[in-house]
Amino acid sequence: xxxVEQLRRAAEADGAKxxxxxxxxxxxxxxxxxxxxxxxxxxxxxxxxxGDRVGILQGKSLENPVAVFGILAAGAAYVPLDPAxxxxxxxxIVADCGIANVVTEPARASKAAKLAANAGGLVLHxxxxxxxxGQAAVTAVSWDEVASHEPLGAxxxxxxxxxxxxxIFTSGSTGTPKGIVHTHRSGSAYATxxxxxxxxxxxxxxxxxxxxxxxxxxxDLFSATLVGATTVIIDGEHQLVPASLARLIEDERLxxxxxxxxxxxxxxxxxxxxxRDHSSLRWVVxxxxxxxxxxxxxxMAHWPRARFSNCYGPAETNQCTYHHLGPGPAAVRRLDGxxxxxxxxxxxxxxxxxxxDRPVVDGDDGQLLVSGPTTxxxxxxxxxxxxxxxxxxxxxxxxxxxxHGDADRDGDGVGRGTVRRYYRTGDLVRRRTDGLLxxxxxxxxxxxxxxxxxxxxxxxxxxxxxxAVEEVAVAAIPAPPEPPAxxxxxxxxxxxxxxxxxxxxxxxxxxxxxxGAFVDADGLRRHAxxxxxxxxxxxxxxxxxxxxxxxxxxxxxPALTATRSRATA
Amino acid sequence: xxxxDQILEFVVDELLLDPDDEQLTLDDELLAxxxxxxxxxxxxxxxxxxxxxxxxxxxEILIENFRNVRTIGDxxxxxxxxxxx
Numbered sequence: 001x002x003x004v005e006q007l008r009r010a011a012e013a014d015g016a017k018x019x020x021x022x023x024x025x026x027x028x029x030x031x032x033x034x035x036x037x038x039x040x041x042x043x044x045x046x047x048x049x050x051g052d053r054v055g056i057l058q059g060k061s062l063e064n065p066v067a068v069f070g071i072l073a074a075g076a077a078y079v080p081l082d083p084a085x086x087x088x089x090x091x092x093i094v095a096d097c098g099i100a101n102v103v104t105e106p107a108r109a110s111k112a113a114k115l116a117a118n119a120g121g122l123v124l125h126x127x128x129x130x131x132x133x134g135q136a137a138v139t140a141v142s143w144d145e146v147a148s149h150e151p152l153g154a155x156x157x158x159x160x161x162x163x164x165x166x167x168i169f170t171s172g173s174t175g176t177p178k179g180i181v182h183t184h185r186s187g188s189a190y191a192t193x194x195x196x197x198x199x200x201x202x203x204x205x206x207x208x209x210x211x212x213x214x215x216x217x218x219x220d221l222f223s224a225t226l227v228g229a230t231t232v233i234i235d236g237e238h239q240l241v242p243a244s245l246a247r248l249i250e251d252e253r254l255x256x257x258x259x260x261x262x263x264x265x266x267x268x269x270x271x272x273x274x275x276r277d278h279s280s281l282r283w284v285v286x287x288x289x290x291x292x293x294x295x296x297x298x299x300m301a302h303w304p305r306a307r308f309s310n311c312y313g314p315a316e317t318n319q320c321t322y323h324h325l326g327p328g329p330a331a332v333r334r335l336d337g338x339x340x341x342x343x344x345x346x347x348x349x350x351x352x353x354x355x356x357d358r359p360v361v362d363g364d365d366g367q368l369l370v371s372g373p374t375t376x377x378x379x380x381x382x383x384x385x386x387x388x389x390x391x392x393x394x395x396x397x398x399x400x401x402x403x404h405g406d407a408d409r410d411g412d413g414v415g416r417g418t419v420r421r422y423y424r425t426g427d428l429v430r431r432r433t434d435g436l437l438x439x440x441x442x443x444x445x446x447x448x449x450x451x452x453x454x455x456x457x458x459x460x461x462x463x464x465x466x467x468a469v470e471e472v473a474v475a476a477i478p479a480p481p482e483p484p485a486x487x488x489x490x491x492x493x494x495x496x497x498x499x500x501x502x503x504x505x506x507x508x509x510x511x512x513x514x515x516g517a518f519v520d521a522d523g524l525r526r527h528a529x530x531x532x533x534x535x536x537x538x539x540x541x542x543x544x545x546x547x548x549x550x551x552x553x554x555x556x557x558p559a560l561t562a563t564r565s566r567a568t569a
Numbered sequence: 570x571x572x573x574d575q576i577l578e579f580v581v582d583e584l585l586l587d588p589d590d591e592q593l594t595l596d597d598e599l600l601a602x603x604x605x606x607x608x609x610x611x612x613x614x615x616x617x618x619x620x621x622x623x624x625x626x627x628x629e630i631l632i633e634n635f636r637n638v639r640t641i642g643d644x645x646x647x648x649x650x651x652x653x654x
Contacts, residue, residue, distance in 0.1 A: 059603060084586075084603070107602055237600040237632045240607050244632040266607070272628040
């Protein structure tokens with residue numbers, strides 16, 4: 001089903017029900033459809049139609065679902081633009097996708113206008129021209145003007161299931177972001193699967209925590225509107241202030257929480273949970289990175305009635321495995337090591353392969369390949385990447401049982417000797433004797449910081465572009481949380497990740513400069529800030545005369561990171 | 570310099586994510602407009618501790634206290650007034 005059709009059905013079933021809430025304000029299903037259809041009409045007036053892409057440059061607000069469903073109702077695909085990313089990076093996405101229209105908001109007017117100037121002109125919807133004071137002349141379509149359009153409604157253009165619905169850009173290893181294209185088919189397959197997996201009903205009240213440019217945001221946007229539930233959008237203030245967020249969860253009686261572990265760890269450490277009644281929570285779903293066990297166990301003790309679900313899946317495939325825990329912290333104490341990523345989601349096929357793409361036997365390490373209806377169509381305009389990330393594998397029933405002892409459950413005839421197209425996750429896993437998959441690490445140099453993917457190769461490529469740089473190496477090093485001096489209060493934001501203490505990662509760079517050229521660490525960081533999102537900008541930069549080398553002449557990364565550890569110990 | 574002005578100066582000099590944002594006023598939203606991030610908020614709390622010798626317990630780190638420089642100044646004044654715990 002088309003994603004906007006899901007919304008229309010929910011509105012027909014109960015139009016007065018709040019679809020979204022933010023800051024205590026309701027956006028009812030009927031209002032959302034009406035506003036989205038008026039935006040679709042305004043976009044159509046500007047020439048937007050099936051096959052087009054429209055940007056969204058917004059913080060967390062009730063305007064998010066209006067923008068998303070309005071763009072979809074116009075037959076176009078939406079492209080979320082990270083409001084915290086440098087203008088040059090956003091401009092490259094806008095150019096790559098041929099975006100001519102962006103839906104924004106007054107608080108982002110200045111950035112939107114800079115982007116428009118950089119991109120050689122854009123139509124900005126959702127602001128007045130005056131909002132972008134001090135910027136060059138902008139073409140603006142205010143919400144009042146949008147609202148004056150007749151809703152598109154039944155005139156909404158029809159697009160196919162395989163038309164793009166959204167394009168999410170992520171770190172690309174060559175220095176250019178790459179766009180993950182999801183279609184109405186893959187988006188609604190994910191929504192249907194998530195609704196089924198967590199038993200969503202109209203009575204549920206979901207959190208919407210991740211920003212739109214983070215793939216996790218589609219979980220609640222599309223699965224909640226599929227079943228006619230209510231989603232509470234967590235605004236920027238509540239994201240920053242854990243004690244206020246804890247109060248919001250209580251006041252809004254949330255039943256489903258979904259975020260990266262970091263947000264939950266901050267709630268646990270600084271949210272003063274003892275003073276709150278969070279008994280409404282029935283599912284706490286997390287993903288994006290591992291949850292340090294000591295924090296997971298504490299949180300499960302605070303929320304003894306909630307079941308927890310570790311979900312795994314790159315943005316390219318949506319969620320493709322899950323492992324449910326609890327209720328109660330005893331489940332964590334029984335774990336041997338970390339939380340497994342578990343078993344395949346319904347209708348998802350998994351296979352673990354060796355370096356030659358041959359399936360390995362259970363118990364052996366290998367790369368995880370994923371096939372199923374929630375997988376992306378491909379990368380935007382990058383057939384070269386598609387060729388590398390999709391692979392046809394001859395599957396053997398014995399090694400592709402999608403669930404333990406549950407071979408060919410769907411009766412689709414996939415059996416011995418069948419060729420199937422898989423997406424390479426780049427993640428190393430192992431299938432244990434109990435049939436559960438364990439996540440072991442990356443096959444490449446991608447790291448996660450605060451749930452966001454960072455390709456260290458991209459950081460290197462950007463730094464290497466600086467005219468003074470001769471050679472560069474970048475690594476991610478676990479950084480223990482350090483409390484700020486002089487307070488009996490919180491340590492800085494901890495981040496879950498490879499650091500078992502839940503500490504943050506330091507992105508460290510080593511740089512050699514060209515003879516006669518000069519740049520200092522601040523200069524390099526300023527250069528990086530024009531191209532990279534903030535979490536990817538190296539915080540530790542060391543200048544070296546020469547790099548330690550392996551016997552094959554490659555940069556010896558372990559030797560480099562060891563020098564850093566000694567220097568900071 | 571008043572306490573509120575000291576806080577404003579610290580926020581502008583040290584915490585703002587957008588270096589072009591130097592025209593910050595007492596009433597400009599800090600959190601809602603994402604002018605500072607979570608690390609900035611923690612540094613601000615550390616600053617209140619260092620500069621004014623107050624401890625900020627977790628349950629007072631609330632949006633209403635840290636919304637803008639004026640509310641932070643009011644919160645600090647409350648902490649420093651005689652009889653405050």
